Amino acid sequence: SQKIEQNSEALNIQEGKTATLTCNYTNYSPAYLQWYRQDPGRGPVFLLLIRENEKEKRKERLKVTFDTTLKQSLFHITASQPADSATYLCALDEMDDDKIIFGKGTRLHILP
């Protein structure tokens, strides 16, 4: 069966360090992989999208990698700040239709 797994439910990182979150998938052939940020009680907000033929994408302090051989994406936040504390969700977009499936998310806590 199809599955998306994000490496941990919660992650504590010291302020200023790099936070790395993992998204693994099985039995998918995604055209795109997306990362979203969700604050408590709010709708998710889009951060980055990476295509299957791209290895890496950057936006300010954010970096996403996509390895279709390993079936894995890594999401990095460099020089982390307490304001980066939130839940981060990865989402897969299947090749043959508009169906978009989410992982369970990782709650990131940046400790001052």
Next chain:
Amino acid sequence: DGGITQSPKYLFRKEGQNVTLSCEQNLNHDAMYWYRQDPGQGLRLIYYSQIVNDFQKGDIAEGYSVSREKKESFPLTVTSAQKNPTAFYLCASRGSRSGELFFGEGSRLTVL
């Protein structure tokens, strides 16, 4: 301002009652989505629609129904057949196959 509007933000319902959640977008997007989120969980896809007058079941469609009579609107009905309807419901839209999802602020349904 362009965006997605969900209403009501909070809703209480007695067991055995149907309830309809509203989702309206003025982004001129073709695709719209409904997700359900339970505490500490990711988003699970209920229904999605790629075009007016057409929609597809997601992973947890049982006990829910939708309609897509207008491009701007994608209402979700939670029927009495849904065994555990208390949850946070999120509506989203997307403008293109390679685009990101834009989410509303969510509707929190509590069954008493």
